[in-house]
Amino acid sequence: MGFKFDKKTILIFLMTLGPGIITSAVDNDAGGITTYSIAGAHFGYSLLWTMIPIAILLIVIQEMGIRMGIATGKGLSDLIRENFKVKITMLLMIGLVLTNLGNVIAEFAGIAASGELFAIPKLILVPLCAIFVWILIVKGNYQSIERAFLVATLFYFCYVAAGIMSNPDWAEVARNVVTPQMAFEAAYITILVGLVGTTIAPWMQFYLQSAVVEKGVKKEQYQFSRIDVIIGSLITVVIMFFIIVATAALHPAGIRIETAGDAARALEPLAGAYATILFGVGLFVASLFAAAILPLSTAYFVCEAFGWNSGVNKTLKEAPEFYGLITFLLGIGALIILLPDIPLVRIMYFSQVLNGLMLPVILIMMLLLVNNKKLMGEHANGQWFNIFSIVSIVVLILLNLTMIGQAIGLIQS
Amino acid sequence: MAHTTYFSEIYHKPILDDKGKHLEKLSDLIFKDGEELAEITHMVLIVNGKKLKFKWDYVATIGPKIYLNAVKEKVHVSEVTDSDLLVNEILMDRQLVDINGLKVVRVNDVLLTKNKQKFFISAVGVGLRSLLRRLGLEKPVLLAIPNLKANLVPWQYVQSLSTASSHLELKFSRQKINDVHPADIADLMDELSHSERQILFNSLDEQTAAETLAEAQPEIQRSLVEHLHEAKMNSILRKLSPSEIVDLFGSASTASRVKLFALMEQMDKQVFKKIARLLPFPDEWAGGLMKTEYFAIPVNFTVQQTRNYLKKQKDIEDFHHLYVVDEERKLVGQLLLKDLFLQKSKSKIRDIMDSQVIYVHLKDPLKKVANTFSKYHLYALPVVDKNERLAGIITMNDVFEEVSPKHWRKQSYFAKRTHPEK
Numbered sequence: 013m014g015f016k017f018d019k020k021t022i023l024i025f026l027m028t029l030g031p032g033i034i035t036s037a038v039d040n041d042a043g044g045i046t047t048y049s050i051a052g053a054h055f056g057y058s059l060l061w062t063m064i065p066i067a068i069l070l071i072v073i074q075e076m077g078i079r080m081g082i083a084t085g086k087g088l089s090d091l092i093r094e095n096f097k098v099k100i101t102m103l104l105m106i107g108l109v110l111t112n113l114g115n116v117i118a119e120f121a122g123i124a125a126s127g128e129l130f131a132i133p134k135l136i137l138v139p140l141c142a143i144f145v146w147i148l149i150v151k152g153n154y155q156s157i158e159r160a161f162l163v164a165t166l167f168y169f170c171y172v173a174a175g176i177m178s179n180p181d182w183a184e185v186a187r188n189v190v191t192p193q194m195a196f197e198a199a200y201i202t203i204l205v206g207l208v209g210t211t212i213a214p215w216m217q218f219y220l221q222s223a224v225v226e227k228g229v230k231k232e233q234y235q236f237s238r239i240d241v242i243i244g245s246l247i248t249v250v251i252m253f254f255i256i257v258a259t260a261a262l263h264p265a266g267i268r269i270e271t272a273g274d275a276a277r278a279l280e281p282l283a284g285a286y287a288t289i290l291f292g293v294g295l296f297v298a299s300l301f302a303a304a305i306l307p308l309s310t311a312y313f314v315c316e317a318f319g320w321n322s323g324v325n326k327t328l329k330e331a332p333e334f335y336g337l338i339t340f341l342l343g344i345g346a347l348i349i350l351l352p353d354i355p356l357v358r359i360m361y362f363s364q365v366l367n368g369l370m371l372p373v374i375l376i377m378m379l380l381l382v383n384n385k386k387l388m389g390e391h392a393n394g395q396w397f398n399i400f401s402i403v404s405i406v407v408l409i410l411l412n413l414t415m416i417g418q419a420i421g422l423i424q425s
Numbered sequence: 426m427a428h429t430t431y432f433s434e435i436y437h438k439p440i441l442d443d444k445g446k447h448l449e450k451l452s453d454l455i456f457k458d459g460e461e462l463a464e465i466t467h468m469v470l471i472v473n474g475k476k477l478k479f480k481w482d483y484v485a486t487i488g489p490k491i492y493l494n495a496v497k498e499k500v501h502v503s504e505v506t507d508s509d510l511l512v513n514e515i516l517m518d519r520q521l522v523d524i525n526g527l528k529v530v531r532v533n534d535v536l537l538t539k540n541k542q543k544f545f546i547s548a549v550g551v552g553l554r555s556l557l558r559r560l561g562l563e564k565p566v567l568l569a570i571p572n573l574k575a576n577l578v579p580w581q582y583v584q585s586l587s588t589a590s591s592h593l594e595l596k597f598s599r600q601k602i603n604d605v606h607p608a609d610i611a612d613l614m615d616e617l618s619h620s621e622r623q624i625l626f627n628s629l630d631e632q633t634a635a636e637t638l639a640e641a642q643p644e645i646q647r648s649l650v651e652h653l654h655e656a657k658m659n660s661i662l663r664k665l666s667p668s669e670i671v672d673l674f675g676s677a678s679t680a681s682r683v684k685l686f687a688l689m690e691q692m693d694k695q696v697f698k699k700i701a702r703l704l705p706f707p708d709e710w711a712g713g714l715m716k717t718e719y720f721a722i723p724v725n726f727t728v729q730q731t732r733n734y735l736k737k738q739k740d741i742e743d744f745h746h747l748y749v750v751d752e753e754r755k756l757v758g759q760l761l762l763k764d765l766f767l768q769k770s771k772s773k774i775r776d777i778m779d780s781q782v783i784y785v786h787l788k789d790p791l792k793k794v795a796n797t798f799s800k801y802h803l804y805a806l807p808v809v810d811k812n813e814r815l816a817g818i819i820t821m822n823d824v825f826e827e828v829s830p831k832h833w834r835k836q837s838y839f840a841k842r843t844h845p846e847k
Contacts, residue, residue, distance in 0.1 A: 085620020093518050098533070098559045101518075228619030228648055319520065319531020319551065321616075 030158060031223030032074065032237065034305070035216045036244030037165040039070075040251045041302035042122025042272065043115070043360065044210040045295055048252050049275035051203050052259030053267055057180075057188035058195070060256055062207055063249040069212060070245035072404045073375070076382050076393075077217050078237045081224035083391035088221045088374075089313040091381050101317050104373065109337070111370050112215055112310045114363025116345035119306065121356050122299030124349050125273035129292035135350060142346035145304045149338055152324055157308075164301040168251050170294035175254030177287045178261040178279070185257060198418075205415040206364070211248060212408060214370040217378065219309035222316070231391075258287065270357065307341035361419045368412040368419070375405045431550065432512055432535040433559050435487050440470065442497040443485065451491060452476070454512040455505070461581040462545035465512075465537060469505055476505040481544065512546070521549065522625065524605050525582035527613050529621070533559055536577060549583060552576025584628070603629060607636035614645045623652050631657075635664035643676035650681045659688050667699040668716040668817075674704065702816070711794050712787035714824065715808045715817030720747045722774060724757055729770040731760075746805040746818055749778045754814040756784060756807055784809050787816055795824050 040048075051059045077088065084091060093101045123141050124134035148160065194200075220241075229237050259275050267278050276291040308324070311334045315322035321331040328335050348354060379401060385392050393401065432454065440448040453469035455478055467478040468491075479502045485494040493500060505511070516532050523530045533555035538547035550558075554573045557563045567573060605613075610633070614622050626649055629637060638649060638661060650658070650673060662670060662685075674685055689700055699717040706712030718741045722731050735744065747765075749758035758778035768777050784807045785794055797806060798821055808817045 085618060085623075087618075090520070093531070097518055098556070102560055225618050225620070230652070318556065319529070319533075321528070323616075325615075 030162065030240065031220055031227060032078070032240035032242075032244035033165060033247060034158070034161045034223070034244075035074070035220045036070070036241075036248040037161075037168060037251075037298075038219075038302045038305045039211050039213070039216065039248045040168060040255075040298055041115075041119055041210075042125075042295065042299040043118050043364070044252070045122070045255060045298060046272045046360075047203065047206045047210045048255035049259045049272045050269060051207060052256035053262040053269045053275060053278070055195075055200060055203065056260045056263035057185055057256070058193055058200075059204065059207065060185065060188040060253065061190065061192045062204065063189065063253050066208060066211055066252070067245050067249045069208070069404050069408065070248060071242055072401055073212060073217070073378075073408075074220055074241045074245065075238060076378055076401060077221040078224045078229075078241055079234070079391055080378070080382055080388070081221040082229050082231055082234050082237065083388050085225060087225050087313065087316050088218045088378070089317040091387070092377055093317045095381060095384070095387075096377065104370075105314050105317055107366070107370050107373075108214060108218075109310060109314065109341075111363065111366040112306050113341055113344060114359065114366050115213070115215070116303060116306050116341050117348050118360050118363055119299045119303035120345050120349040121360070122272065122295055123303065125271055126276075126292050126296035126299065128273055129276050129288065129295075138346050138349050141300055141303065142342050145300070145307075146339065146342055148304060149308055149324060150328065150335060157304075157324055161301065161305065164297055165247070167294060167297035168247070170290040170297075171251050171254045171258065174279070174287045174290040174294070175257040177284060177290070178258045180257045180260065189253075201414065202418050205411045205418070207252070208408065208411050209364060209368060209371075209415050211252070212371065213367055214374045215306060215309055217374055218313040219305065222309070222312055258291065303342070303345070307338045307345075310341060311335070311337040365416050365419045368416045371412055372405075372409040375408065379405060428539045429547070430487060430537050431555070431558060432517065432537060433555075434489075435491060436513065438489055438491055440468070440491045440493065442493045442495060442500070444496055446497050448493075448497060448500075453505075453514060455509045456512055456546055458510065461579075462538070462540075462547055463580055465544040465546065467509070469511065472502075477502040478505050478509065479503075487544075516546075516549065520621070521578075522584040522613065523551070523578045523582055524584050526578070527605070527609055529613075529616055530578060546580050548577035548579050550575065550577055584625075603633045607633055608640045610637045611640035611642070611645065614641055614649075619648060619652075622649065627657075631660050632664060635661045638673065639665055639669040646673055646676040647678055647681070650677045650685065655684065655688070658684070659691075662688055662692065666716060666718055667696060667703055668718075670700055671703040671713075675708070706787065708827065709791045710787065711785045711789040711791075711808045711819060712816070714791065714794060714827065715819045716823070717817045719743065719807075719818040721750045721754065721815055722747055722760060724749050724751050724775050724778075726774045727770065728765055728768050728772045728774065728777070731774060732765055732770075735765075743805075743818075743820065746820070748782070748807050748815055748818070749774055750815050753812075756782060756809050756813060756815045758782060759807070782807060785819075786811070791824070791827055794819060795828050798824055 080086075080088070080091065086094075089101070089105070092104065096104075120138055120142070124138055127134055127137035148157065152160070224237055258279065259269075262269070262275065262278050269275050269278060272291075272295050276288050276295065279291060280288045312322055314320075314337055315331070315334050318333075320333040322334040323331065326334065348359070349356075379393075379398075382388060382393050382401075383398065435451055437450050437452070439450055442448065449470040449472055451468055452471045453476070454465050455467035455469060456463045456465050465481055467480055468484065469476055469478045471477070479500050483493045483495050483500050485492040512535055516535055518532060520529050520531050522528075530549075530551040532549045532551065534550035535546055536548040536550060537544045539545075552574060554563060554566075554575055557566050557573075610625075610629070614625070614637070617625060622645070626634060626637070634657075638646060641649065653661070665673070670685075670689065674682060674689075677685055689697055692700075703712065703715075703717060708714065720735065720738065720741060722734065726734070731747075745762055747760040747762065748756060749760055751757050758774075758780040759782045760774065760778050764777050783797065783801050783803065785797060787808055787810050794806065797803065804821050806819045807815055808819060810816045
């Protein structure tokens with residue numbers, strides 16, 4: 013690539029930075045943290061090797077998104093509407109809104125769980141958080157929101173601290189990172205598929221591409237955006253790494269957990285009270301952060317597809333559909349969590365199935381778009397990159413189908 | 426034969442020749458853009474993966490079935506070329522600018538209207554109703570909500586936003602956007618993404634582009650300047666006043682400032698001097714608010730000499746405020762425009778001027794300037810340097826822009842204006 017690292021380059025780089033890092037941080041949302049915790053608690057270090065393949069998959073898929081955004085200057089749903097026309101777009105949008113509603117519910121479940129750790133009742137915490145997020149979006153502007161999000165990513169270092177506090181055997185950890193292993197038992201495969209499924213979600217492709225477009229990243233700055241995506245993807249897997257390392261402390265004792273809250277509580281006798289607090293705070297911030305980004309990005313891409321006014325800089329009156337959707341997702345998401353006796357775990361699995369169903373569709377559409385020379389010009393996929401992305405997408409689709417099968421089985425049982 | 430029809434109502438409908446034999450289904454229409462309406466010139470169908478077109482002259486009737494007036498074998502077809510403008514490909518589902526409502530809209534459907542055996546695009550459908558029609562849900566929803574609005578944007582108010590990177594670019598015969606007030610275009614810029622903004626900006630003629638740039642919000646100015654080509658920037662700069670250039674410079678990024686400064690240095694020496702004088706003053710000072718185009722009339726002129734002088738200075742738009750200076754350019758008086766008409770040609774300016782002028786200094790803060798305006802009911806205020814020499818003038822409008830609350834300006838509001846007679 014060959015660019016010099018003088019002051020100006022660094023300045024441009026810092027200005028381009030953001031979308032990739034935010035996207036990847038939100039990947040480690042409530043669902044992600046739960047999955048990583050279960051992976052660590054039930055299988056110790058034996059799933060650590062997945063972090064390298066997952067990072068590569070993330071980079072390949074996200075890089076296509078930013079390349080499309082920069083080359084066309086258009087968001088993903090804009091391109092889908094223009095190239096796949098209205099009926100397909102409509103079906104896709106209905107699917108995505110439902111999927112993301114499921115995800116928002118999962119985030120509020122994460123908020124409720126972290127509240128329980130500190131003895132804050134969900135009846136207080138969940139409505140408070142929903143209102144906070146709503147005000148942040150309605151009253152804020154793009155810069156203030158992006159800044160709030162960037163600050164929120166700092167809280168993920170809670171997990172780094174929690175991981176170190178659990179006194180892991182570093183030599184053993186290192187060995188497990190570089191040696192792929194496979195256990196042919198249903199639980200192991202389920203969690204393996206879950207790890208990939210929670211990190212690569214349909215919504216993030218829309219968010220990332222729109223953010224790059226909104227930022228106005230120029231073609232010459234494409235390399236900086238690529239670095240942004242690479243850093244972001246690495247952050248995702250590093251956080252995943254530390255959560256697995258932290259919760260792996262539970263493995264020798266044979267502790268079984270179902271949620272991230274269970275993991276945090278179980279950590280106390282083994283890694284100290286601070287580890288529990290750090291774990292809980294991390295879960296809270298991650299869930300809150302994702303509960304803000306998911307409705308926001310959903311409203312953006314739906315409005316983009318149908319040509320409705322959108323943007324956090326608009327007033328309620330100017331963009332009624334945009335704010336209506338955000339309010340709907342936040343309101344329903346928070347309300348469902350407040351209902352007594354709801355089958356939370358089942359809802360989580362259901363939202364994973366929806367994610368899994370939507371992802372292959374989105375990925376195939378992206379592949380078709382990114383190969384469209386009329387749209388992409390010289391930025392279309394090259395032959396080798398195409399083979400690589402097709403292989404990645406096929407792997408993802410197979411993993412997804414496995415996950416859907418298992419999740420449907422779990423919902424029925 | 427219907428007089429109006431939507432594109433979605435004939436799209437993918439079967440085409441039959443006058444013997445009732447089936448051709449392929451209709452896949453697109455080709456149009457030729459015009460000032461107010463765009464004529465449909467061809468029908469397009471796909472045969473063996475190739476896009477073929479035939480002239481509209483073959484069409485007898487359109488509707489759920491399209492009938493031709495000739496036998497299948499006699500219909501002359503040719504391949505669609507890159508220069509053909511296709512309704513489905515470049516209009517349907519794309520974003521356009523509605524220059525009347527001043528917003529970006531997505532085209533859900535295209536309305537075709539019949540006039541003298543020919544069909545024209547008369548409007549694009551942008552609302553919920555055309556969306557429902559595309560989805561096949563218009564009729565059931567109309568039963569529930571019978572007065573659902575059609576939401577049509579007349580073709581004459583439509584401006585393309587398509588990217589120039591492909592053959593799909595839609596070149597309109599008239600750049601309609603240039604008729605819109607630059608202040609409104611600047612507001613519209615706020616709604617657009619970066620790339621759309623570039624496309625729209627590049628479609629403006631130089632004069633409109635320059636005025637739009639001057640009117641735009643600082644963030645928009647910053648992004649536009651950053652993406653402008655040097656040649657275009659250069660010609661735009663030449664259409665701006667020194668104070669506008671200084672404003673632009675103030676909102677530009679560090680990298681663009683270097684480019685801007687190089688261009689400014691190539692400008693006329695006099696203009697550059699004026700710019701250089703304004704540059705050090707921030708917006709909150711009188712020096713940053715003022716403009717340097719004004720009339721400074723030598724105190725020893727006669728009324729006739731002054732009239733001739735005013736006629737020569739074509740660049741200066743503001744004729745209302747005339748200030749009088751002595752040989753050292755010190756401010757000594759002011760003059761009313763009406764005096765130039767009412768007084769005799771030979772009268773000396775010295776005798777007819779008002780020598781009690783209220784003024785401010787270059788470094789006076791905005792607060793003091795604004796207070797001076799409101800206290801003394803002024804429309805304009807001269808600014809002097811530390812030697813009491815005239816440096817520029819501030820008009821009420823310059824102050825108004827600074828003191829009116831930001832959120833007032835954020836709200837899109839388009840003033841009504843009269844339209845030119847046709």
